[in-house]
Amino acid sequence: MRYPLLAIALSLSSMSYAAEPSTFIPTSLAQSDRIKVNGWDRYLRLGVTGNITDNNKVVGKTQGQSTTIGSQIEGAIDYKEREEEWLNSFSLLLSYSRSPQLSRYTKADDTLEFESLYKYYLADFSGVFTRINVDTSMAPGYDDRIEDTDYIITKQGGDIQTLTTDHLSLTQGLRPLKIRESVGVFTNLFDQAIFRMDIKGGLGLRQVLADKQRIIADNKVTPEVEVNQLRNSSKAGYEIGSEVAGATEDKRFSYKLSANALFPFYEAPDEAKTGDNTYDKRVLDVNGKLSFHLADWASFDYTYKMVRDPSISADAQVSQSYLFSINQVLAARKS
Numbered sequence: 001m002r003y004p005l006l007a008i009a010l011s012l013s014s015m016s017y018a019a020e021p022s023t024f025i026p027t028s029l030a031q032s033d034r035i036k037v038n039g040w041d042r043y044l045r046l047g048v049t050g051n052i053t054d055n056n057k058v059v060g061k062t063q064g065q066s067t068t069i070g071s072q073i074e075g076a077i078d079y080k081e082r083e084e085e086w087l088n089s090f091s092l093l094l095s096y097s098r099s100p101q102l103s104r105y106t107k108a109d110d111t112l113e114f115e116s117l118y119k120y121y122l123a124d125f126s127g128v129f130t131r132i133n134v135d136t137s138m139a140p141g142y143d144d145r146i147e148d149t150d151y152i153i154t155k156q157g158g159d160i161q162t163l164t165t166d167h168l169s170l171t172q173g174l175r176p177l178k179i180r181e182s183v184g185v186f187t188n189l190f191d192q193a194i195f196r197m198d199i200k201g202g203l204g205l206r207q208v209l210a211d212k213q214r215i216i217a218d219n220k221v222t223p224e225v226e227v228n229q230l231r232n233s234s235k236a237g238y239e240i241g242s243e244v245a246g247a248t249e250d251k252r253f254s255y256k257l258s259a260n261a262l263f264p265f266y267e268a269p270d271e272a273k274t275g276d277n278t279y280d281k282r283v284l285d286v287n288g289k290l291s292f293h294l295a296d297w298a299s300f301d302y303t304y305k306m307v308r309d310p311s312i313s314a315d316a317q318v319s320q321s322y323l324f325s326i327n328q329v330l331a332a333r334k335s
Helices: 004-017 027-034
Strands: 039-055 064-081 084-098 106-121 126-136 141-154 160-171 177-191 196-209 214-216 225-229 233-247 253-268 283-295 298-308 317-331
Touching: 064 106, 064 317, 106 141, 126 196, 160 214, 177 233, 196 253
Parallel strands: 141 225
Antiparallel strands: 039 064, 039 317, 064 084, 084 106, 106 126, 126 177, 141 160, 177 196, 196 233, 214 225, 233 253, 253 283, 283 298, 298 317
């Protein structure tokens, strides 16, 4: 299965559709969970990560010192009042590592994301929504090698450039910048602290600002490393998504999984190819996070991210992170 988290989310969604909503969500339950906190609520957590390993004549391990350092910021500002709900969240994860094979520090992880979601309830557990999501990287990105490597770079117009280096520039700071806007309807199939689930559907826009950025598209058969130059793109289409989230009563364990699919009916520039249809051009975004709060000041997080966007790459882009961090919660949620 290429996209395991997407399969889980969609299967859960289909199971929920098959059941009568009233069986699972009494009116009183949906209302009581939704008005638990009125007015503003906020959350802010700062975290630092680090790891140093030094091996000296150890059998089966590389000689030398490996180091990883990083930082993590998570925050939210929410507003809930009667039929209205406005949820704002942001997160930043940035880390660098150094190994005995490559003495200089290289970027290991870099994610900056902001989302603003507004819901208006027309019924106890359903209504209309609008959302904007911004996803990018903070720092420039490079392809670092132990020794000089031959790169073949295909530019936007098809021209070929050849470079030989051990430190190839791929992306600038805040690039690529992905912006998603959505509007449509939603339904909360479950709305409890331990398990919340909703489904959204409607129209979506997607812009990718990536002009003259580069992406590795290596062909393993050739000795050179192939690189493609990217360009800006825009899409509009039908959108469907689902989100599952929850936490234990003591807040020691929390999870969140979201899957979103955009089926474009408009693209700029026109990237239509023979045999392509709306399904072939679909854009998938899957995000998952498991958090184990070992203590008030320490946590272990697992994050999963998958993006399939033919405008950027023909292959799915998958990243996973296992992160132990020391945290300071500066603002805790009321609920």
